[in-house]
Amino acid sequence: MAVNFKGGCHPDAKKNATYKKPIDEMKSAAELVFPMLMHKGSPCGPIVEVGQRVLVGQKIAESTAEDSAPIHSSVSGTVKAIEPRINIDGEKILSVVIENDFADEETEPAADYDRFRTLSAKELASLVREAGIVGLGGSARPLSQKILAAEGRVDTLIINGAECEPYVTADNRMMVEYSEELYDGAMLIAKALEIRDITLAIESDKSHAIAEMHRVFAKKTGIKLCVVHTKYPQGAERQVIKSVTRREVPPDGTPYDIGVITVNVSTAVAVSRAVREGKPLTTRIITVSGSAVANPKNLIVKLGTPIGDLIEACGGFLEHPERVIAGGPMMGKTQYSLDAPVVKGTNAVLAFCRGEDKTEPEGVCIHCGKCVGVCPMQLMPVYIYRAYKADKLSECVKLNVSDCTECGCCAYICPARISLVSAFRAVKKKIEDVKKEEKVDEA
Amino acid sequence: MKLDKKRLLMSSSPHVQTEENTRSIMMDVIIALLFPLIMAVYFFGWRAAALTVVSVASSVFAEWLYCRIAKKPHTIGDFSAAVTGMLIAMCLPVSVPMWIPVVGSFFAIVVVKQLYGGLGKNFLNPALTARAFLYCWPSLISVWIKPNLGENALGIFSSVSRSSLSPDVIASVTPLAKMKLGYLPGVAMGKIDVISGLRDVVVGNVAGCIGEVSAVVIIAAAIYLIIRRVITIHIPLAYVGTVAVLTFLFPRGGNASWQWMIYSVCSGGLLFAAVFMATDYATSPVTARGRVIYGIGCGVLTVLIRYFGTYNEGVTYAILIMNCCACFMDRVVRPRRFGVMKKKGKAVSVDESKDSGEA
Incomplete structure (x- = not known):
């Protein structure tokens, strides 16, 4: 079976700097910032007050909305302020600022229950919700929402270890160092959703992770290992499902429609911790790399740590970087302040020297x-772009611009260096605006 | 630690890009075109190189001049005009006077390319359209020279006319002209046997345009372009494959199928055009399926023109006709929408998706 999808590209992986480096601890930051939106979905509201003392793992913000996940303090200390602070999207949003007292005093583990009983889907959903777990592969959608939506509809669980973004090695190290927890977390989800068909997808270039998983699966059964083709964006949800199952998620549909749920490897580890140890999500693994970073590392980072502290933990900058990126180079966001804190979906912080990325002025198509050829959603970016330039919105809709996942393959490969992705973002926004207007008109 | 905002670049993702750009692609095409050019110098002498230089220089000058007069940013740095210049020279016989490629270049660059909006926007292949235009002087661009006589007969820059050449320098006809009458070149002349005749058309020891004569060298250039990912194999393979199949099935003049097929494929600039002309980005479809259909269309038209038309060479007009259809093909032949199988608007069912797999 071809463990592959159509399209995609092969950006220079550049994972060597951190590929073999074990996950490192880092010094806690003095001040941590918790934006009220550390996931994708509805924002939380703070439930602490200025001056209040908080402990590690204490819930500091929550929301009743379904598409939300509570936020827990990753350190012990005092709430210094509740005010708008910059986040990695470059916006100022309401944040809880905590001054670290470096005592690392922990809360009591959450609920008291039999930690080795099989959980139902509803029980697991409420447990991961309380633990604040979201998709750690980058989607950052609340896991509880996924589990509830998938209940009774899925027959296949894919544990996604296809870390296709260049530079990033966080999930790779997770698989090498936390393989037992990964297995446990995967089985917990599978049992709760009554899934028999469990597959771990790993890209073929991650030989260490593959070897480690073979070792674990030799003792424990139930999960199949599927080595998928090394290609970007192999780790994207629709593409990894296509590669492993040959099924395609319909447009505007969800993976549950075709009986599949995907969970990132780091998310599975977080589930295991939440269930077995009662620990909420307060840390995550982040790759700090790029040519401007003195000593690239994989770090275990307390959520809320400003990205400047991560850079410092890696020896600081070799020279002033030309760009700093939160996330991978294909889909990450450039930063203009090192004060922005890492959130649940941040898998990498990269800093590039001048000339590391060969960007040139835009030419003509x-x-x-x-x-x-490279579009993994089988779109025709060239014609969407031409329709956009001619201001023909309806033509863009006909060309299914809404299917675009903004993976960046088209803009990566474009020999004329056209900013296709930002054009498509603009188109999608325009279409949404028009739809909204129509709704208003109808009302 | 603070960031100096003046030294920072804020950009939209993706933040990395492939090293390949328009200029490097054009450079690759130029490198690939040097393969047949070197063969041409070997067979036809330095006059072939001189014509190419004149053609390239006038194309680049035409582009520069147009941009200057139209007050547009200069585009000669992308090397696309140089490619057009080389292509024009490659599809002319070595005996043409030096002003012919100059006229062709100006027509190709100014009328066919720039007036339609410049690089990537023209719907006809500039070099081929120029060649079609140059048929305004049929007597000048159909004086065929026997290979291996070189500049001894022609001189590098001297003007050449049929009357000024000694009869043994002029090849009465190209292989294709003989095939038009239904017999194979070598055999008909009675001088050489079939095998050495085949060897001549494969290596390029025949009369023809500067770039088109040597099949092996053109195949080598094609392999280079495919490895460098400048072109995909779809169009050349579909085009040449179609001509091969049709000529194998319908040989003329009672010749053996395979002989007729090899002669057909190796003659008349078919390989050159399939590799360098039909694959022109601006004038060919963008999808794999579209490219295959386009290639088949070129092949069918080429054979039809060769068999039933008045011209000996079908390639030029076959590709120009398909150029006109390319834009339409991109509108009709679109990739299947991800997540939707065959029937329009119908979502995938699990069983279906297993069967269909990768195209």
């Missing part, structure tokens, strides 16, 4: 069709 030569109609080479390379963007069509």
Whole structure:
């Protein structure tokens, strides 16, 4: 079976700097910032007050909305302020600022229950919700929402270890160092959703992780290992499902429609911790890399740590970087302040020197069709772009611009260096605006 | 630690890009075109190189001049005009006077390319359209020279006319002209046997345009372009494959199928055009399926023109006709929407998706 999907590209992986480096601890920051939106979905509201003392693992913000996940303090200390602070999206949003007292005093583990009983889907959902667990592969959607939506509809669980973004090695190290927890977390989810068909997808270039998982699966059964083709964006949900099961998520549909749920490897580990130890999500693994970073590392980072502290933990900058990126180079966001804190979906912090990424001024489209060849959603970026330039929104809709996942393959491959992704973002926003207007008109 | 905002670059993802750009692609095409050019110098002498230089220089000058007059940013740095210049020279016989490629270049660059909006926007292949235009002087661009006589007969820059050449320098006809009458070149002349005749068309020891004569060298250039991912194999393979199948099935003049097929494929600039002309980005479809259909269309038209048309060479007009259809093909032949199988609007059912797999 071809363990592959159509399209995609092969950006220079550049994972060597951190590929073999064990996950490192880092010194806690003096001040941690918890934006009220550390996931994708509805924001939380603070439930602590300025001056209040908080402990590690204490819930500091929550929301009743379904598509939300509570936020827990990752250190012990005092709430210094509740005010708008910059986040990695470059916006100022309401944040709880905590001054670290470096005591690392922990709360009592959450609920008291039999930690080795099989959980139902509803029980697991409420447990991971309380633990604040979201998709750690980058989607950052609340896991509880996923589990509830998948209940009774899925027959296949894919544990996604296809870490396709260049530079990033956080999930890879997770698989090498936390394989037992990974297995445990995967089985917990599978049992709760009554899934028999469990597959761990790993890209073929991650030989250490593959070897480690083979070792674990030799003793424990139930999970199949599927080595998938090394290609970007192999780790994207729709693409990994296609590669492993040959099924395709319909447009505007969800993986549950075709009986599949995907969970990132780091998320599975977080589930295991939440269930077995009662620990909420307060840390995550982050790769700090790029040519401007003195000593690239994989770090275990307390959520809320400003990205500047991560850079310092890696020896600081070699020279002033040309860009700093939160996330991978294909889909991450450039930063202009090192004060922005890491959130639940941050898998990497990268800093590039001048000239590391060969960006050039935008040229004219030569109609080479390379963007069509690489689009993993089988779109025709060249024609969407031309329709956008001609301001033909309806033509863009006909060309299914809404299917675009903004993976960046087309803009990566474009020999004329056209900013296709930002064009498509603009198109999608325009279409949404028009839809909203229509709704208002109807009302 | 603080960041100096003036030294920071804020950009939209993706933040990395492939090293390949328009200029490097054009450079690769130029490198690939040097393969047949070197063969041409070997067979036809330095005059072939001189014509190419004149053609490239006038194309680049035409582009520069147009941009200057139209007050547009200069685009000669992307090397696309140089490629057009080389292509124009490659599809002319070595005996043409030096002003012919100059006229062709100006027509290709100014009328066919720039007036339609420049690089990537023209719907006809500039070099081929120029060649079609140059048929305004049929007597000048159909004086065929026997290979291996070189500049001894022609001189590098001297003007050449049929009357100024000694009869044994002029090849009466190209292989294709003979095939038009239904017999194989070598055999008909009675001088050489079939095998050495085949060897000549494969290596390129025949009369023809500067770039088109040597099949092996063109195949080598094609392999280079495919490895460098400048072109995909779809169009050349579909095009040449279609001509091969049709000529194998319908040989003319009672010739053996395979002989007729090899002669057909190796003659008349078919390989050159399939590799360098039909794959022109601006004038060919962008999807894999579209490219295959486009290639088949070129092949069918080429054979039809060769068999039933008045011209000996079908390639130029076959590709130009398909150029006109390319834009339409991109509108009709679109990739299947991800997550939707065959029937329009119908979502995938699990069983279906297992069967269909990768195209």
